[in-house]
Amino acid sequence: xxxxxxxxxxxxxxxxxxxxxxxxxxxxxxxxxxxxxxxxxxxxxxxxxxxxxxxxxxxxxxxxxxxxxxxxxxxxxxxxxxxxxxxxxxxxxxxxxxxxxxxxxxxxxxxxxxxxxxxxxxxxxxxxxxxxxxxxxxxxxxxxxxxxxxxxxxxxxxxxxxxxxxxxxxxxxxxxxxxxxxxxxxxxxxxxxxxxxxxxxxxxxxxxxxxxxxxxxxxxxxxxxxxxxxxxxxxxxxxxxxxxxxxxxxxxxxxxxxxxxxxxxxxxxxxxxxxxxxxxxxxxxxxxxxxxxxxxxxxxxxxxxxxxxxxxxxxxxxxxxxxxxxxxxxxxxxxxxxxxxxxxxxxxx
Ligand SMILES: [Zn+2]
Numbered sequence: 001x002x003x004x005x006x007x008x009x010x011x012x013x014x015x016x017x018x019x020x021x022x023x024x025x026x027x028x029x030x031x032x033x034x035x036x037x038x039x040x041x042x043x044x045x046x047x048x049x050x051x052x053x054x055x056x057x058x059x060x061x062x063x064x065x066x067x068x069x070x071x072x073x074x075x076x077x078x079x080x081x082x083x084x085x086x087x088x089x090x091x092x093x094x095x096x097x098x099x100x101x102x103x104x105x106x107x108x109x110x111x112x113x114x115x116x117x118x119x120x121x122x123x124x125x126x127x128x129x130x131x132x133x134x135x136x137x138x139x140x141x142x143x144x145x146x147x148x149x150x151x152x153x154x155x156x157x158x159x160x161x162x163x164x165x166x167x168x169x170x171x172x173x174x175x176x177x178x179x180x181x182x183x184x185x186x187x188x189x190x191x192x193x194x195x196x197x198x199x200x201x202x203x204x205x206x207x208x209x210x211x212x213x214x215x216x217x218x219x220x221x222x223x224x225x226x227x228x229x230x231x232x233x234x235x236x237x238x239x240x241x242x243x244x245x246x247x248x249x250x251x252x253x254x255x256x257x258x259x260x261x262x263x264x265x266x267x268x269x270x271x272x273x274x275x276x277x278x279x280x281x282x283x284x285x286x287x288x289x290x291x292x293x294x295x296x297x298x299x300x301x302x303x304x305x306x307x308x309x310x311x312x313x314x315x316x317x318x319x320x321x322x323x324x325x326x327x328x329x330x331x332x333x334x335x336x337x338x339x340x341x342x343x344x345x346x347x348x349x
Contacts, residue, residue: 091299092116096201099156099172099306119158122299122310125165125317132323136162140225140237141270141326143313145287146246147305151177152254153192153202154305155212158313159223159237162326165317171219172306174206179257196301209258220265231264238328239269242287242312243348248330248340268331272316274347279324283348290315 095115097103105111116122141162147154157171177185193199220226225237241247247269255262276284284290287308291298296314300307320326329347333339 092121093300094119094306094310096172096174096198096306097205099170100174100205102205119167119170119310123158123160123167123313123317125167125321130165130321132321133163133165134323134325136320136326138162138236138238138326140168140223141240141316142225142234142237143240143309143316144246145242145305145309145312146250147192147303147308148175148177148250150188151175151179151257152209152250153177153189153206155209155216156306156309157216158309160313160317162320165320167313169219169223170306171216173212173215174202175209175212176206177257178208178210192303196304198301198304209254210260213260213263217263226265233268234265238326239266240272240312240316240326241269242272242290242308244269244271244330244340252337262337267334267337268328270326271329271347272312272319274329274342274344275324275326276315276319277346277348278344279319279322285348287312287315294318 092115095103095105095111095117097105098115098117103117106117139162141160143158143160145156146152147156152175155171155173155175159168159170160166161168177188180188189199189202193202217226217228220234221228225234226232239247247266251266252262273284273286273290276282276290280293282293284293288298288302290296291311291314294315296311296318298311299314300310302308316326327343329343331341333341
């Protein structure tokens with residue numbers, strides 16, 4: 001079964017106001033490849049909030065305030081403002097409420113004009129290259145790029161059809177740490193997402209890892225990729241990660257903190273860097289190197305998990321288009337889950 005959206009498992013009525021978003025992003029515009037900085041404000045900052053955070057003053061933020069100085073308080077609360085958005089006709093940041101199935105502003109024209117609500121915009125497969133596509137053993141590829149060093153903060157997945165390279169669906173959640181004090185979480189989030197301008201949406205939406213996995217398992221089930229009662233590996237699908245860290249190290253660490261057994265679907269994966277090295281016969285140390293070498297412009301904010309996941313997906317689509325065959329590159333031993341066996345001798349850690 002294929003689902004076009006990831007909204008199914010979310011109760012919209014429980015959503016906080018998604019308009020309260022300030023995103024200040026650094027991006028590389030895709031068409032020109034030129035570096036540009038832009039600041040977007042959908043609605044002015046909330047005047048009172050349970051999650052009240054001081055945003056770091058920036059030049060553009062002050063410019064924004066001075067532009068709005070004449071507006072009345074009520075206008076400030078209701079009238080959306082777009083600032084310095086000259087690049088929006090070229091590329092738009094994802095609505096991070098929508099990616100989590102929590103956007104309530106789909107009927108707001110300005111919101112829709114400002115934020116991208118369609119993964120296909122950035123993940124169109126290249127029809128010209130389809131003649132090089134090779135038969136694949138897997139039906140679906142789930143690109144995953146976790147964020148968070150101490151605990152996982154973001155769990156983004158992009159699902160593509162391995163044979164046609166088409167985007168199928170996505171699953172994205174911000175994750176609230178469970179083994180940290182509130183103060184520590186606040187500092188952690190400000191340091192990580194504050195500088196990307198998305199700390200507000202993180203605080204509005206983050207849920208504990210255990211709940212994220214519950215919703216993810218429902219999503220897998222909707223796509224006939226995994227059934228909880230049966231357990232086992234994914235059904236004709238595999239995770240694709242950039243390196244082994246996500247599934248070899250971070251997931252088991254987080255499962256320990258969250259006091260759950262590492263789920264069976266995390267027991268094998270494809271390290272895209274290994275496939276890349278053995279297909280192109282060149283080393284790639286990370287996502288940025290692969291993008292650069294393949295001449296694929298980076299979109300969005302590096303280290304925002306959902307944007308990195310999209311960029312890795314673009315590398316994957318290119319590799320499929322060039323004729324690469326995706327194979328499981330790492331597998332945990334069932335008798336000793338601490339042991340991981342690797343497909344290639346020639347690989348990057
Ligand atoms: Zn939205």
